[in-house]
Amino acid sequence: MDEIAVLGVGMHPWGKWGRNFVDYGVKAARDALQDAELDWNEVQFVSGANTVRCGYPGYVSGSTFAHALGFTGAQVASSYSACASGTTALATARAQILSGSCEVALVVGADTTPKGFLAPNQGERWDDPDWLRFKLMGVTNPTYFALYARRRMELYGATARDFAKVKVKNSQAGVNNPNARYRKAFTLEEIEASPVVASPLRLLEICATSDGGAAVVVSSVDYARRHGIANPVKIAGISTVLPRYPEQIIEMPYLATDSAAGTGWPDGGFRDTIPKRAYAESGLGPEDLDMAEVYDLSSAFELDWYEHLGLCKPGDAEKLLNDGETSLGGRVPVNASGGLGAFGEAVPAQALSQICELTWQLRGQSGPRQVQGARAGLCINYGLFGHGSCVILQR
């Protein structure tokens, strides 16, 4: 797959600011344009990552952000795929660029979130699995994270201490990130003293919901050179794959998995197949990665990702963690940004925030959290109802 260039990135810091999501998106977009040394009027395509919690403007985010920046007659698209929305919006921009429909595009996502657990939509919704899981058995998002964590403990001998160590590592990284919401280095004692939300996971190990925004300016590699950037960070691979039937891991918001009775067990589940497409497009493998940003909905979940990405064999994630291989200074630092643990979820912005982090890292601009000599990085997450999201960047 041909590469595209990252010309500029920008973010609005994550927090609980309580303002209109458009403000965050516009701030991130202006910063990305400034970073790209590009005038808004030069943007040929605007790709918005939608939010479903902020009313109609959120469903048409591309034009909402463009309107706030001033309509220019550029092309526009808006995408929603839950936590994968940012990657979907980026993939749409890439398709426009590689097809020759445009040369330079702005991708933006931002969200304003309510307090507490993410709740389903209101009303009686007996056909909506996301409503039914709460109605029938009170299965919250942390319930699913806890099911995965408990299974790791019993399958691989992971301990609650291992999970807390992930949080310690990521909170130390978050201290050095001015865009992170939580900039406090937590100790094992503090984490282990926080209340259990869904056993074995504690409050400090489960990601919060946040407000935030992120934006990326992308272009053809040729456009980047003409724009004066000889050696840009490049997007080498994107995965937006669906799961394959049958999926054997119980995923939000379902109450049952598929059945393998008619097909036998598949080789690998959804999370294993998401990175494969990005690896194939980029020609890189897990051994080529200098760093990764992963979807740490919980501390324990980060460990699952080491294995899904192929950074180690199933069951070896705790060893990788405890050997310091995924810490800053280790072989392949994971969540050097602080991860969702330090940020919290701002759904349509989080995949783009991962791109921002990798871009700064590959340019060597990350200050005290810099991964030394980073040349290739991967980011991954996935959206409710089966949206894969993985991007590989290299320089």
Next chain:
Amino acid sequence: MAEKPKVPVIEGWFTLEPQPSLIGLRCGGCGSYFFPKTQASCINPTCGGGEFEEVELSRTGRIWSYTQNCYSPPAPYVSPDPFVPYTVAAVELEREKMVVLGQVSPDVDVEALEVGTEVELTIGTLYEDEQSEYLMWNWRPVAA
């Protein structure tokens, strides 16, 4: 005072008698099971399609994983006041080769559970209001 009627919280998902069981579908074409029975046709992409047969799923399985929820979830879940923590188990059904969630019977100590524990389907009260008591399936360790 007359006893309140006891009704399933959702219609058509499980039976109460003679023994409680989950009602699923089985595809005659490929043998896949589906629960809940919301599919109109087979979702196995390699299956050419076949007659759907309504079936009772296995009444026993083994715990794939479990957790105790210690905070009251948002509506539409109806929490007792004061809130009482509850346990959710993901249970693997051997014949169906699938995992089904359910609350664990409230009198079962979470410490008694392990991945692999054999459990059976029972019926419990999810909540009640002025009119009715609402029933839901639970998982419960099979008495040794």
